[in-house]
Amino acid sequence: MTTTTDVPTRALKVWQGINQALVEEMERDERVVLVGEDVGRPGGPYGVTRGLRDKFGDLRVRDTPISEQVLVGLGVGGAAVGLRPVIEIMFFDFAMIAMDQIVNQAAKFRYFSGHDLPLVIRTMAGAGGPNGAQHSQNFEAWYSAVPGLKVVMPSQAADTKGLLKSAIRDDDPVLFIETLGLYTTRHDVPQVDEYLVPIGVADIKREGSDLTVVATGRLVDRSLEAAAQLAEEGISVEVVDPRTLQPLDTEAITASIRKTGRLVVAQEATAQYSFASEICALAVEECLSELKAPPVRVASPFVNVPTPVPLAESRAPGVDDVVAAIRKAMA
Amino acid sequence: MGTTAGRYRVMRLSRRFEETMHDQFGDGQVPGPLHLSIGQEAVAVGGCAGLRTSDAVISTHRGHHHCLAKGARPDRMMAELLGRTAGYSGGRGGSMHISIPDIGLIGTNGIVGAGLPIATGCAYGFQAQARDDVAVCFFGEGATGTGAFYEAINIAALWKLPLVFVCENNQIVELTPQEVHVAGELWRRGESHGMPGVRVDGNDVDAVADAVGAAVVRARAGDGPTLVEAVTYRWFGHYAGDRAAWRVEEEVQQWRERDPLIRTRAALPAEQADAIDEGIEELIGSALAFAQQSPVAGPEAIFPNHYASAS
């Protein structure tokens, strides 16, 4: 755990961590602007950016038309001339429309020019509401495959706040993936002036010795719950949250796999060509001789996300799925 | 570039730059595609005539003339096109990927239409920082077929951004004539957004400079964007090596007779024009020597400059 017990903490919801990070960074640096659809007046569809427009005015908290290509272009061009823009793409699904600006433009700016491009693209991924197949997808692996982009995907409030602050101070384009299903979950956040979590560093959320679970997004808390259940049976599970997918903290992940000799990877995305596949490849390439069992992936089935919440929730892997995967790897 | 001589000089530089690179391409020395803007020089030079270094220019896949008009060094550009380490991108980007933010040349671009959102961002950046700089976005008539164009003109008009859209209408879109691509009149595309539009002779450098210059003044004053359509003609095929066999030769001849350089040169005393030409020959000669003396980019050149920490 990155937090130490002598620092005072406060339980915050994930969305509050995001809001605090934005307020703090916009107060600290006037080059930081927030641009997106409905970010200003309404404070976003889930209220994440509420209050910011009143604090910083509508030039720095800019509501845009529904123009995703120009939306990301505002970030690329703005960053090229001295701003440090935070662009909000409401749902990750909408990033498909801005793919050119993210992949062909933002990610290649330094490669062509040698210049910084301090740009954060925030977006919201995954199921968690009655949103359906075009408002619930997890594309993190696609973007993690693009040289020049950084991809951050935190799960808990403290990491979310600290990583967003770091992303805003970073001189490369950072895709910052928020998980819709986690916005209202509460975790302790250290109450210090400068709470920064470094990009590219994984966090061991629970230490264990029998098996490593590498989990992202909603599956972090679910894996922690699974680990707690299995502890009662004497199975000691280590839970690693990479927090950043690109660059990936391969050292921390392989160290944990070497220590335990068993691996489960848990994610909300589907398994094929995914983050989980990448971690399995890493384990096989780097830790084969230490592996006592084949790695197991816990992921959503390869089907679209249904709209009714009970159906969407039945698709996403739960605590039981993680427990079953751990048992399989322990067998 | 406030004087006829100054404008002629940069047009001549651009023409000779591209002719030289075309020759190098013929000799197999250009390890990448080469899109020539020969015949279109007046658009870039007139379009940049009223700009400062801190203003932003956003260019296209056919952008050598924009780069040179914004103040790029011909020697480093040649090095880039010849795949040499002294090039602006270390010799690994080539003609379509020149980006020099220090002089306000935000970038050429391999993606048609992609400069429009970025230009909108530069203009927003100036507005948000209360700077009185402006962005000038060059794009071909082909780019008006992209959705990005319509997103950009809407937001630029809505926010009164300091942005000048310069549609460089060279009448051919890659390999097909404009009729295949464009409905209606391009210069009127901003009309329903409340954005002024104007069509100018894109082979008349002074006419372009006046039209874009007025739009730049308007943008600097906070009065919003303008759309300028500059009608010109591309002498060569889409890329070096494309013989453009589908074109009618008489049409090409007619446009060659309207060469923007000849027109501008005619307005200068012959001796002055000769002196400019001589100066450009020297500049081109030394630029080519510089590029050729720079080492060819090797496999190690592909790694740097992907992330801040590792660059």
Ligand SMILES: Cc1ncc(C[n+]2csc(CCOP(=O)(O)OP(=O)(O)O)c2C)c(N)n1
């Ligand atoms: C998004 C995209 N689609 C297609 C192409 C291939 N392409 C390169 S240049 C070009 C034509 C562009 O026409 P125009 O903007 O009029 O410029 P011109 O080449 O005539 O100068 C096309 C289709 C591309 N580079 N990018």
